[in-house]
Amino acid sequence: MEEFVYLIRPNRSNFIETMTQEEANLMDDHFQYLKDLLAEEKLIMAGPCLDGAFGICVFKSDSWENAEAIMNHDPAVSNGIMTSELHKYRVSLIQGK
Template structure:
């Protein structure tokens, strides 16, 4: 029996204090850099389907990461170990997800 991969989406939101750009320091910039590097690594591993964020910088701004992995446990571990989540500058919530259509 073949173990089909499952898709998940996690939604990221900055902690409220970081919606004000004046509150950003080199530390937050460095964390976001590691967050982006981790997403690039997941892409190379074939686990990342898509990642991006909405425009703007307010309470409605959010990012998404769509994963294709073996299990919900793996997706949850990836989300919790995302540097932006692990270091507390973003909050995240995981959902089972199914990509219905995708442009090739």
């Protein structure tokens, strides 16, 4: 397994302040998606910047293609409310390990 990180960025700068109910529902779906990845032991960590600029998802996958699929199936990405960017990544230090 390799490690990857994807960054997501809202499709507008004031997303948090102007989120519609539909977008809020999609963000709930996004959070559940990440919780499911955690339960499957694929997710290492995830979270947003508190200023809303971007979020990150650090996870494990067996290939670049599967990593892209994981990123692209994130409801925030697949529904176009967030743009995404995928990179190979290595967790060098992490608390508790």
